[in-house]
Ligand code: FPP
């Protein structure tokens with residue numbers, strides 16, 4: 360069974376609440392904003408970040424009525440970042456569909472990203488909670504730092520595992536972390552609770568990106584919803600390639616580096632390098648590394664007594680390493 364089905368069936372009410380609020384958040388006097396927003400945001404997506412927020416609120420005993428509305432903050436930021444990311448990457452496909460930049464052009468896609476990002480800030484402002492707002496804005500800023508860091512390491516075959524880990528922590532994991540931490544903040548929980556949830560989200564988020572980068576080599580476009588080998592084509596040096604490069608003779612490594620860096624590589628070269636990464640890229644090692652982050656995340660929930668939201672958070676955490684798309 361598709362592991363996501365379990366998550367969906369155990370959180371149906373939350374998915375409905377989140378989707379209703381997302382639809383509302385898209386409303387604009389400008390039709391094109393709604394069209395691009397619906398295409399990019401509605402009817403698909405795993406809603407991982409809003410779900411983490413809603414479950415964290417429940418875990419902390421939040422009794423207010425705003426958890427679905429506020430959960431959209433994290434999906435709006437995420438979708439805005441993907442709109443910008445697809446422009447940066449010149450990507451044609453996102454979530455099994457043509458990307459927004461492909462359909463409407465770069466300018467409209469960037470502006471839509473701006474709209475969604477700012478919409479998330481006005482929703483966050485509605486909490487009148489400066490700590491909440493500060494965490495959201497800090498996370499968004501850090502995502503940009505991660506993305507810029509990634510840009511500076513493009514085609515850099517000397518990227519170390521530590522540098523790679525720093526990039527994925529900032530560009531991906533901090534948003535998942537803050538979605539969890541904000542559940543604690545909104546509920547008025549103390550710093551220890553906030554810290555436990557923050558660490559839970561951070562470790563889960565690191566595992567999420569490790570698996571994302573693994574699937575980029577090992578999955579198929581039909582399953583993954585975006586082209587396989589996309590990172591390599593974009594000059595992104597992710598952990599599977601970093602491990603592969605480490606095991607190569609210097610001359611072979613320099614030959615490959617030049618071939619791919621200078622844009623001289625043809626389809627066959629890409630296929631060969633993907634095959635090499637699959638055979639030598641420590642795929643199992645990376646899966647185990649992701650698993651260790653998932654285990655670390657689970658440990659930070661030890662702090663909480665058993666409850667339904669805790670069980671759902673742990674299932675979501677487990678799903679991260681079982682997912683195939
Ligand atoms: C997708 O990763 C992209 C991110 C995780 C972060 C993108 C962040 C920004 C563009 C900066 C922040 C901007 C805003 C508007 C908040 P990926 O490229 O590894 O995944 P992919 O293969 O799905 O493209």
Ligand code: MG
Pocket residue numbers: 444445448
């Ligand atoms: Mg990308």
